[in-house]
Amino acid sequence: MLLETPFHPRTAPLCHGRRWRNWSGYASALSYEPGHEYEYYAVRSGAALFDVSPLRKYEVSGADAAALVDRVVTRNALDCPVGKVLYTPWCDEAGKMIDDGTVQRMSADTFRVTSADPCLRWFQDCALGMDVRVRDITLDLAALALQGPTSREILAEVVTGTDITALPFFALAEGIIGAAPVTVTRTGYTGDLGYEIWVRPDDALGVWDALAEAGRGYGLAPAGLDALDVARIEAGLLLKDVDYVSAWTALIESRKSSPYEAGLGWAVQARPGRDFVGGRALAREAAAPSEWGFAGLEVDWPHIEKRFAAVGLPPLVAGRASREAVPVYARGKQVGYVTSSTFSPILKKYIALATIRRDFARPGRRVKFELTVEFVRHTVPARVVKTPFFDPPRKRN
Amino acid sequence: MTRQHDVIVIGGGHNGLVHAAYLARAGLNVCVLEARPLVGGATVTEEIFPGFKYSVFSYVVSLMRPEIIRELDLPRHGLAILPLESTLTPLPDGGRLYRDADHHRTWREIARFSTRDAEAYDDYGRSLFYMARAVKYLLDIVPPDPAKLAPRDLSGMLRLGRHFLDLEPDQLHLLVKLMTMSAADFLDEWFETDVLKATLSASGIIGTFLGPRSPGTAYVLLHHYMGEIDGHFRAWGFAKGGTGAVAQAIASAAREAGAEIRTDARVARVLLKNGRVNGVALANGDELHAKVVSSSLDPHRTFLDLVDESELPDVVVQGVRAYRFRGSSGKVNLALDAAPDFSCMPGHGPLLRGAVSISPSIDYLERAYDDAKYGDFSREPYIDIVIPSAIDPAMAPPGKHVMSCFVQYAPYELREGTWDEKREAFGDTVIDTLTRYIPNLKDIILHRQVVTPLDIERTTGLSQGNIFQGELTPSQLFFLRPVTGYAKYRTPVKGYYQCGSGTHPGGGIMGAPGKLAAGVVMGDLGRGKGRGAKGVKTR
Numbered sequence: 001m002l003l004e005t006p007f008h009p010r011t012a013p014l015c016h017g018r019r020w021r022n023w024s025g026y027a028s029a030l031s032y033e034p035g036h037e038y039e040y041y042a043v044r045s046g047a048a049l050f051d052v053s054p055l056r057k058y059e060v061s062g063a064d065a066a067a068l069v070d071r072v073v074t075r076n077a078l079d080c081p082v083g084k085v086l087y088t089p090w091c092d093e094a095g096k097m098i099d100d101g102t103v104q105r106m107s108a109d110t111f112r113v114t115s116a117d118p119c120l121r122w123f124q125d126c127a128l129g130m131d132v133r134v135r136d137i138t139l140d141l142a143a144l145a146l147q148g149p150t151s152r153e154i155l156a157e158v159v160t161g162t163d164i165t166a167l168p169f170f171a172l173a174e175g176i177i178g179a180a181p182v183t184v185t186r187t188g189y190t191g192d193l194g195y196e197i198w199v200r201p202d203d204a205l206g207v208w209d210a211l212a213e214a215g216r217g218y219g220l221a222p223a224g225l226d227a228l229d230v231a232r233i234e235a236g237l238l239l240k241d242v243d244y245v246s247a248w249t250a251l252i253e254s255r256k257s258s259p260y261e262a263g264l265g266w267a268v269q270a271r272p273g274r275d276f277v278g279g280r281a282l283a284r285e286a287a288a289p290s291e292w293g294f295a296g297l298e299v300d301w302p303h304i305e306k307r308f309a310a311v312g313l314p315p316l317v318a319g320r321a322s323r324e325a326v327p328v329y330a331r332g333k334q335v336g337y338v339t340s341s342t343f344s345p346i347l348k349k350y351i352a353l354a355t356i357r358r359d360f361a362r363p364g365r366r367v368k369f370e371l372t373v374e375f376v377r378h379t380v381p382a383r384v385v386k387t388p389f390f391d392p393p394r395k396r397n
Numbered sequence: 398m399t400r401q402h403d404v405i406v407i408g409g410g411h412n413g414l415v416h417a418a419y420l421a422r423a424g425l426n427v428c429v430l431e432a433r434p435l436v437g438g439a440t441v442t443e444e445i446f447p448g449f450k451y452s453v454f455s456y457v458v459s460l461m462r463p464e465i466i467r468e469l470d471l472p473r474h475g476l477a478i479l480p481l482e483s484t485l486t487p488l489p490d491g492g493r494l495y496r497d498a499d500h501h502r503t504w505r506e507i508a509r510f511s512t513r514d515a516e517a518y519d520d521y522g523r524s525l526f527y528m529a530r531a532v533k534y535l536l537d538i539v540p541p542d543p544a545k546l547a548p549r550d551l552s553g554m555l556r557l558g559r560h561f562l563d564l565e566p567d568q569l570h571l572l573v574k575l576m577t578m579s580a581a582d583f584l585d586e587w588f589e590t591d592v593l594k595a596t597l598s599a600s601g602i603i604g605t606f607l608g609p610r611s612p613g614t615a616y617v618l619l620h621h622y623m624g625e626i627d628g629h630f631r632a633w634g635f636a637k638g639g640t641g642a643v644a645q646a647i648a649s650a651a652r653e654a655g656a657e658i659r660t661d662a663r664v665a666r667v668l669l670k671n672g673r674v675n676g677v678a679l680a681n682g683d684e685l686h687a688k689v690v691s692s693s694l695d696p697h698r699t700f701l702d703l704v705d706e707s708e709l710p711d712v713v714v715q716g717v718r719a720y721r722f723r724g725s726s727g728k729v730n731l732a733l734d735a736a737p738d739f740s741c742m743p744g745h746g747p748l749l750r751g752a753v754s755i756s757p758s759i760d761y762l763e764r765a766y767d768d769a770k771y772g773d774f775s776r777e778p779y780i781d782i783v784i785p786s787a788i789d790p791a792m793a794p795p796g797k798h799v800m801s802c803f804v805q806y807a808p809y810e811l812r813e814g815t816w817d818e819k820r821e822a823f824g825d826t827v828i829d830t831l832t833r834y835i836p837n838l839k840d841i842i843l844h845r846q847v848v849t850p851l852d853i854e855r856t857t858g859l860s861q862g863n864i865f866q867g868e869l870t871p872s873q874l875f876f877l878r879p880v881t882g883y884a885k886y887r888t889p890v891k892g893y894y895q896c897g898s899g900t901h902p903g904g905g906i907m908g909a910p911g912k913l914a915a916g917v918v919m920g921d922l923g924r925g926k927g928r929g930a931k932g933v934k935t936r
Contacts, residue, residue, distance in 0.1 A: 034499040041479045045637055046790045217795025347472050
């Protein structure tokens with residue numbers, strides 16, 4: 001039996017489609033209605049409410065908290081002021097990615113770190129000899145992601161104790177919803193204006209109800225993982241074990257990825273004298289780059305339509321996001337593979353995230369995307385483009 | 398004051414704008430002249446009542462050609478189409494028929510009336526898919542003239558013949574039925590449930606002065622089925638920001654390509670010199686010059702108002718005079734203090750995000766037409782409702798709503814009195830009809846805008862208020878639209894072109910006439926190749 005998150009008493013009756021997925025052992029809605037289309041558009045046009053409680057959460061506290069975080073993650077955590085949030089991967093000694101998540105600096109010596117999978121032992125082991133405590137607070141915090149253009153107005157109606165409308169991108173604030181203390185971070189996994197709300201499990205239902213009530217006039221819809229998957233691909237955001245394989249689960253070396261290979265080179269932030277896990281390997285890689293890179297692809301839609309039309313079918317790729325690996329070719333040879341792809345309803349384009357030979361990863365490069373139509377393989381043209389594919393100004397403004 | 402352009406486009410509706418965008422992308426110096434202060438024509442969003450945005454005239458999007466969206470990169474210019482997912486038909490006895498994307502639930506809903514119909518529904522959908530796929534070919538071609546022996550016409554007819562002979566025999570038969578039958582008869586071949594047939598047949602009467610039992614309406618039904626969103630036929634959507642956002646996006650693409658768009662610039666007449674076009678004269682007396690003028694206005698205005706009849710062959714004048722407009726519909730736009738509560742499906746569920754169709758039976762629709770035949774608006778009209786604010790919260794203040802009610806029949810020619818006298822009575826009839834299904838309606842109306850066919854004509858210039866620039870019946874389609882011999886976007890006047898919904902493939906927010914006409918203009922100017930010509934077939 002899958003576990004229930006603290007929001008389950010609210011999400012279960014809303015989940016008309018009864019489509020649940022196992023997310024870290026919890027029942028997590030794929031979509032609340034039979035299809036996810038409306039929920040996707042809620043992200044882009046109104047607001048969507050996702051239960052993201054199954055995320056792993058850790059509290060890092062003590063005099064050496066900042067030093068530990070700085071030792072573990074690739075971002076320069078010492079430069080993270082109180083009240084700011086960082087997105088960052090972290091790596092093993094070989095500079096290969098283990099997991100990724102957000103680092104929230106709650107106070108000078110307290111951080112919260114989220115991850116996709118358990119990392120407590122790793123964080124504790126990295127803290128050897130430091131004056132720091134790492135605690136798994138996964139069960140102590142329920143979490144909601146409120147994402148979409150009207151999310152700010154909805155929060156403004158329910159959050160007291162702080163001016164939530166002034167909260168900058170990747171910042172956090174403590175506030176109150178009803179009587180419940182909450183942490184609000186301006187973060188998310190959709191590439192849109194959005195927030196995540198961290199709350200004690202006992203207060204979870206009250207917070208859900210307050211948001212649902214306030215959201216009624218703002219096009220708020222509960223949304224599930226299917227809609228999230230489309231939105232995050234549009235935002236060019238990686239999914240662990242789909243777009244990269246954790247160094248801990250990869251059984252063979254070639255499956256592992258460095259941040260550079262995963263398009264996260266910007267998140268590797270060396271600093272004179274800084275010693276972080278994987279730092280030396282990453283410095284070597286920066287000097288002698290890997291032959292692999294990351295690319296966003298725009299697949300030529302008219303060609304897709306033409307291939308399907310040739311057998312009398314409408315293009316059957318439109319719909320849910322695909323996590324199926326698909327070969328990418330150039331000059332008649334395979335040069336990489338797509339890890340996630342989707343038709344983007346807002347861009348009217350077929351887009352994909354790919355791991356690809358570095359020579360072909362530059363924006364503007366033309367490659368071929370393998371398309372199977374009626375059990376026959378074809379290739380259709382695709383172009384490397386910059387990610388995010390969709391990046392509305394409201395995300396930061 | 399005179400100015401020189403390559404092409405002047407008369408009318409800044411969506412087709413005029415599409416036309417201008419393609420021509421500007423081909424490197425031509427294009428100027429669009431729009432009489433109103435805002436572009437869009439019948440594709441406009443206006444804040445008539447503060448805080449509430451009405452899609453005043455056209456209200457849903459489906460037919461907009463996907464390749465136009467792609468080629469003009471309209472998403473980058475702000476176009477987002479949100480899905481309309483369901484159709485609710487409330488019944489006077491409190492019953493209902495509700496259809497949505499949930500296949501099994503829709504099956505159960507129809508099966509409450511007839512299990513046979515529930516099963517036939519899939520078959521019907523598949524058959525119409527084949528039909529839409531077959532007809533889709535026509536949307537992208539300039540109609541060849543079967544009466545001409547020019548090589549281009551002959552080869553066009555040959556390709557056309559081949560295309561249709563490729564169909565399976567039963568599909569070909571079905572297509573002929575669609576082109577000739579009434580919507581009601583056509584649907585009788587599938588279904589026995591009155592409310593289902595009535596609601597499906599309603600797509601067959603929209604914008605025409607015909608009833609569901611009039612032959613020719615089956616085609617209109619197909620016309621509304623050809624819409625394609627993301628590769629799926631029959632998908633209807635709602636433009637974020639109202640339908641005006643569609644025009645705004647196209648205008649933005651046209652401007653980016655270099656087109657000039659002037660509003661408050663009403664064209665009084667087209668200027669000719671030595672029998673060919675030389676420019677236009679504005680209502681304010683200004684003259685603008687160009688070797689090419691394209692009119693996106695309807696055929697009546699294009700041929701009879703803007704040029705002197707003496708410049709046109711008699712047969713064309715007669716043809717245009719005989720071309721049927723016969724506006725048959727109006728609109729009531731409402732600002733609501735709260736969500737409407739339908740007695741057949743109480744609560745504010747997903748139904749509010751779909752269409753609601755007041756079409757309880759074929760008899761109901763036919764009786765509504767009976768009233769109109771003799772010059773009255775329907776005492777109990779067909780109404781197609783959408784509530785854009787339930788889909789796009791930006792259309793109304795939080796918790797409040799806008800409701801768009803398309804109403805048929807409202808004949809342009811009234812038996813008695815004028816539309817200025819009858820406007821409010823018409824509005825009352827609509828509200829009274831709706832209140833039977835939405836008991837709380839009268840308590841929540843903050844503002845209402847009643848749009849009669851006369852208002853459509855006065856505001857947008859659409860003759861007789863016909864939303865399609867002329868009925869979409871088989872006798873006014875393809876090489877017959879608008880008149881024989883001039884269905885390829887040219888006119889008898891050299892340099893003068895048509896690019897509006899009065900040409901093939903007709904009305905709805907489709908953009909195809911504007912694009913196809915741009916191809917013809919470019920071909921005539923020898924601008925077949927170049928950056929902007931991508932995707933445009935020149936002729």
